[in-house]
Amino acid sequence: MILLFSLLILSFEGFSSCVADFDQDVSSLGAFSLHGVGAYAAGFYEEMEGDEGDLLVRSIDQIRNFGGRSNEKVVSVEDYGAKGGGADDTMAFEKAWNAACSSDSPVSLLIPKGNTYLLKPITFSGPCNSDISVMIEGTIEASSNPSDWNGKNQRLWIYFNKVNNLAVLGGGTINGNGKVWWQKSCKVDKSQPCKDAPTALTFNACNWLRVESLNVINSQQIHVEFENSKNIIVSSISISAPGNSPNTDGIHVTRTQNITINHCTIATGDDCISIVTGSQDVHANNIICGPGHGISIGSLGAKGSIAQVSGVTVDTAQFSGTSNGVRIKTWQGGKGYAKNIVFKNIEMSNVKNPIIIDQNYCDSKKPCGQQKSAVQVSNVQYSNIKGTSASKFAINFNCSKSFPCSGIVLEDIDLVKNGGGSAKSFCANVKWSKEGTVIPPPCALQLEDA
Template structure:
């Protein structure tokens, strides 16, 4: 047995020992009613203070089943004294149903974890943002009571290194379901994320300014990107994701308002897209700078996807107020390997690169995309795109050498 496996086994054993000996705090002990009607925010805050201040090798916060806990916007503030914090969500956490009753969501999040390292959240329970009331309002919905300038992200992690989030259900977030910002060495797995196909801006997972992040074996069905990798994302490994409905797995958008943005070292493997508007997507605004590079999409299955493979460097939602610009985010070293399935649009592969900053190092290898429309043959579009192809159907003869 090699040294790396030995270290992994030892690490898992130590983790198990810590969890088994953890001090356990149950929110019911701190006054939570768990009836789905009473506001349990204060009980959660009191329970968190005890958990975070526990000086043992690990501490556990339990949200029991079959209870339903109504909780308003709350910040779980770190750093904590214990090196391992375990939150076991067995029951259901629900948000206030009426946006006008929300208080304290100036952070832009409903459930915010800030500077909590060694955080482990699991349990099989449900986090329900009850976002339908937000979706019918303007994106700048605001009330004097709540001071919520935008619909909040349901579950957000800020500067939480070593995060492990697994085996939970996430439903109907007002906005993004899960957000990671400045979180390194984190793993998200076995998640079930769902919102209606027409719910606006309900991304499944948003990652930014984070490195060494792994997302795997999850089902994501939303009204926006299943996974979005924004500025500062690097060394991201995404495996075994079922996406649909939704807008696919997206790099970006990058370069908005002339910003310098970067994404690199991304691997997306063994993922399935069904009925999505996009599959493997890179999107950048005109006028930005920076780069999106060293990105691989491999072993991808497509079913009735509108844009199976797309690089859109003229990204402009609703085609509103997007003047032509000379600068652009540099897109290079992008690989698409072993794609199979169907496209619902005529243009199955679309490389709409900047007119001034070419896409380079594109690789198409073993691509087999057919049309889901009977009698139609899919095509490839290229604009200022350089790369190579092998065993690709449709043939990308428009790629420049």
């Protein structure tokens, strides 16, 4: 079995290492094409067990050399009638996508630089006949008229659905034109009903995906979302919206496995990165965050739901002026787990809650009553986290009485109050341990005292 697997890998052109989805039969791999996609050998591992060679673990840290290749056919949106300059170019983009998606050879869909193209809600659907690179070199701007979403999904603007082997890159700008939506948000105007607003860029069921070198600004709500997808590289993305813009998360990850987010700068009115249920093997490296609400796992377990998040690593990040640093937030009454999480090599500057676990999260007008169930939080490591706290509690562990936090490790922490002075720790219902120097010292209130 191992020999057969090795021969199949060698048959893929251009691979230094190769991984495929083994939910399918190994015999089907011959039809699996990944034009121009490769994996760094150091980031790829597999474990085989037993005579039948069951694949237990597969991981990929990088997908490279994919998108914008010189031998790709080019389809420009202007070839299909896109004019730019304020005209509605939605239909032209749809026609150009259909031509690209039906191509029997690798193709680049070009959005030329030097122009701004206005789009109403649009869906780019797969599966496609070959691999596609979407080269956004110009600017794509959302319609400023919310009525253009009437009868359509209010949560979507640019939507990639079931497109595998896709690259979206080019250095251009995606402008959600969100101000008109923010003004009608119930978080800004209490008289308004609470409604969904569009996510600027959504990828659903897109496997073997690369998103690189884009500017995403002023989204109506979430800027970029990955859902129900596997094997993703996100790199060199700049995301920007005012600090008071409501629900404008930078990157949102849900029901997605094996995603790496590299070298991104995010300034928003909500979480810079939010990771919610169904997400596994999420790696965020070299992130600059602020303003915003920090990097959050959650919220999880709303309305008694089951949440499962595991294998999250945040390595090398800078937070400036954010309301939180690294946060895990779960609702009372939820079920499931958030486990095997690492936050390391992080700098905090004037951050209100640098390190926080909140198992009693409540984003509701009505008080959230005490519940007997909770999402279990366990095996969380904080290592080499330094800087300044905007509040007196630099470490805040507010855990559940019914399902206390466990396996919490603090190592080489140095957090002081912004402007000078000592910060404090707050602990409720948590089992922690420490290694090296930890400032402020973990508080004496432990599980047995809570």
